[in-house]
Amino acid sequence: MTLQPHIVVAGAGAIGCFVGGLLAAAGHHVTLLGRASVLDQIAGHGLTLSDFAGLDVHVPATRLALETDPGCLAGADLVLVSVKTGATAELAAQIAARCADTVPVVSLQNGLEAIGVLTNALPGRDVRAGMVPFNVVPVAGGRYHRAVSGDILIGTGSSGDLATVLTVAGLKLRETDRITAIQWGKLVVNLNNALNALSGLTILEQLLDRGWRRLMADQMAEALAVLAAAGIDVQPTTPLPARLIPVVMRLPTGVFRRIAAQMITIDPTARTSMSYDLAAGKLTEVDALQGRIVKLGQQAGVPTPINSRVHKLIHRAERHGPVMLTVKEIRP
Secondary structure (H helix, E strand, O other): OOOOOOEEEEEEOOOHHHHHHHHHOOOEEEEEEEEEHHHHHHHOEEEEEEOOOEEEEEOOHHHHHHOOOOHHHOOOOEEEEEOHHHHHHHHHHHHHHHHOOOOOEEEEEOOOOHHHHHHHOOOHHHHHHOOOOEEEEEEEEOEEEEOOOOOOOEEEOOOOHHHHHHOOEEOOOOEEHHHHHHHHHHHHHHOOHHHHHHHHHOOHHHEEEEEEHHHHHHHEEEEEEEHOOOOOOOOOOOOOOHHHHHHOOOHHHHHHHHHHHHOOOEOOOOOOHHHHHHHOOOOOOOOOOHHHHHHHHHHHHOHHHHHHHHHHHHHHHHHHHHOOOOOOHHHH
């Protein structure tokens, strides 16, 4: 891996534009591969990146290559995958057809289904899972705002220390040999994406309401019981052991607030990506989140009433539009 590789960000959505923009701002050769509707805004305005801590970076469009044609993959030294889970198989085929076998591929996607698709489609290559702990809010005019704190974790691989190559101002990556357990920990936390989308609240409003936290905790405990029965190792994305997170979620709000403040920073306006997907009329990744827990529960003989209910409600919202439900309306 050269010190300044050509990085293709395949899937120029919110995460892809934010990560790719910071890499370009630091001097990397970056191509954003995505939809014309997104890239046209960047072409006209450049990329403006901000966050909860005061980050304010503008990347002129001339600092980026903007491509809708996957043929640009042929020139990649490194591919960062940030498409939705459902688009992974098609992209994997494009990478296999166009990229040299020596080009590492890093998934910056939710859930664990996508990395399985990439690994199966790209045998013998350095394909790594990643865990992105923060969410990014798209704003009109090529603006993207990071609303939650945290460093990206990626797996180790044969191409050396990619985390060092990709760590730049405003963006820190670390490598770990426990990435699968960490991904499961993130999946459990990401189950709240659907609850947040159904609530109509910001993440902070939701977290400061004990009724919502109890529902979040019960959904999480249900998932952890499924994963334990399936023999799956879970490493949380917080300093707390996984089994204690639901306990902390159920604490009185004042106590919870003090503990949470030590672990994570959240922008007051932040909502989950699933909330934005529903508002935009897009399909969500609920099948890779609640859907995965429900299937594992069926296989392990562990009931999943909350995850099953939320899974159905999100699919209903995909068909009929966003809703604002109460805790009572969501509980099975």
